[in-house]
Amino acid sequence: MANEIDLQPLGPGVLDAPGLDADAVRARLRAAVSEAGSLRAWSARNGVAPSVVSEVLQGRREPARTVLSALGLRRAAYNYVADPDLRGVRA
Numbered sequence: 001m002a003n004e005i006d007l008q009p010l011g012p013g014v015l016d017a018p019g020l021d022a023d024a025v026r027a028r029l030r031a032a033v034s035e036a037g038s039l040r041a042w043s044a045r046n047g048v049a050p051s052v053v054s055e056v057l058q059g060r061r062e063p064a065r066t067v068l069s070a071l072g073l074r075r076a077a078y079n080y081v082a083d084p085d086l087r088g089v090r091a
Helices: 022-036 039-046 050-057 065-070
Strands: 004-009 073-078
Touching: 022 039, 022 050, 022 065, 039 050, 039 065, 050 065, 065 073
Parallel strands: none
Antiparallel strands: 004 073
16 A cells, blocks of 8 residues: 555554554544645644644645654654565666
């Protein structure tokens, strides 16, 4: 999966899976923004620039530390997976 991010919980029960990819983080952000009523409301409540939130939701940038923290997440590590189709291919 492209853009796969391994995220760990900041506290008990915050994260129900051992890792989420960027799409799952965006889905959580989208739900949080919806619950707040608007992107601007969520941004103001969490001290994150609305432009950053918008770019994350559009998939144009990775979730910033401030966005992850507001969602109760943190970046733990990137995962890499083997792709047998690329074996021996030079960039």
